[in-house]
Amino acid sequence: AQSVTQPDIHIxxxxxxxxxxxxxxxxxxxxxxxxxxxxxxxxxxxxLKYFSGDTLVQGIKGFEAEFKRSQSSFNLRKPSVHWSxxxxxxxxxxxxxxxxxxxxxxxxxxxxxx
Amino acid sequence: xxxxxxxxxxxxxxKGKYVELRCDPISGHTALYWYRQSLGQGxxxxxxxxxxxxxxxxxxxxxxxxxxxxxxxxxxxKIQRTERGDSAVYLCASSAKVPGQGATDTQYFGPGTRLTxx
Numbered sequence: 492a493q494s495v496t497q498p499d500i501h502i503x504x505x506x507x508x509x510x511x512x513x514x515x516x517x518x519x520x521x522x523x524x525x526x527x528x529x530x531x532x533x534x535x536x537x538x539l540k541y542f543s544g545d546t547l548v549q550g551i552k553g554f555e556a557e558f559k560r561s562q563s564s565f566n567l568r569k570p571s572v573h574w575s576x577x578x579x580x581x582x583x584x585x586x587x588x589x590x591x592x593x594x595x596x597x598x599x600x601x602x603x604x605x
Numbered sequence: 606x607x608x609x610x611x612x613x614x615x616x617x618x619x620k621g622k623y624v625e626l627r628c629d630p631i632s633g634h635t636a637l638y639w640y641r642q643s644l645g646q647g648x649x650x651x652x653x654x655x656x657x658x659x660x661x662x663x664x665x666x667x668x669x670x671x672x673x674x675x676x677x678x679x680x681x682x683k684i685q686r687t688e689r690g691d692s693a694v695y696l697c698a699s700s701a702k703v704p705g706q707g708a709t710d711t712q713y714f715g716p717g718t719r720l721t722x723x
Contacts, residue, residue, distance in 0.1 A: 525711075527714075533716065534609075534714040534715055535696065535698075537711055537712075537713070581647050581648070583647075591712075592661060592664070593640075593648070595647030595649070597647050598646070
């Protein structure tokens, strides 16, 4: 069965520093991969998605992610973090064999210190 | 345009009561999904609809949970004989393309309904 692992429960970075959030997936075929962000009391907002093609994907708010098939990873990066990026980030894989229901990781809470 | 809306935003009920949670998808979206997010966890799939029919209900935890989408638009998640373990945020999402027909489309999420069972 498909699964997603986000190894870091919490990450704290200084404002202006670079960020990398890790995501590893388990899926038998070519995965559809997503990163969502959730601010307190808010719904999930899509940051970016990978379906096929270029393995480096650009998203909103200056985020990017790189799909590495050999490592089963889809890590999220941002070169310079802003205080407003503090939120919880979820990686997800779309299960195309079963109607594209999303399987989510447990999330990584990002704290930004000034 | 309007996004996915969910009502109520908060629902407090007593153990054993019946509750209904409503989801209004983005207009024209054919696929609709329900997820449940417990505290400290990622969302977990419950059920998804293609049009009016439940195409996959494998995530419903037991027969106390049921969902309908009678006209292919609004959906209602129904929980009978609520238990304290049902307390969670229930998220609804919709997407424009029917899964399995070409490239999948993005799921857009509503703000969720926070259910608290006392």
